[in-house]
Amino acid sequence: MQTSLDSLDLWGSGHRDCAVVPTDLTPDLAQFLRAVHAGHGPECTQYLAAAAYLDTLRGESAAHT
Numbered sequence: 001m002q003t004s005l006d007s008l009d010l011w012g013s014g015h016r017d018c019a020v021v022p023t024d025l026t027p028d029l030a031q032f033l034r035a036v037h038a039g040h041g042p043e044c045t046q047y048l049a050a051a052a053y054l055d056t057l058r059g060e061s062a063a064h065t
Contacts, residue, residue: 003032025049030051033047
C-alpha cells in the first residue's frame with residue numbers, strides 16, 4: 001500500500017512533538033512515525049508508541065498462525 005504525499009505531510013506536521021502520545025495510529029502511520037522519530041532517544045513517545053503498536057500487531061499476527 002502506498003501512502004499519499006498529502007498524508008505524509010499531515011502526519012509530519014501533526015506528529016512532530018516527541019512528548020505527545022499519538023492516539024490515531026494505523027499500521028502505515030506507525031511505520032512512518034517509527035522511521036521519522038528513530039534515534040530521538042528513550043523519551044520520544046511518538047517512537048515508543050509506534051514501536052509498541054507495531055509489536056502488538058506482530059504478536060497478534062503470530063498468535064493466529
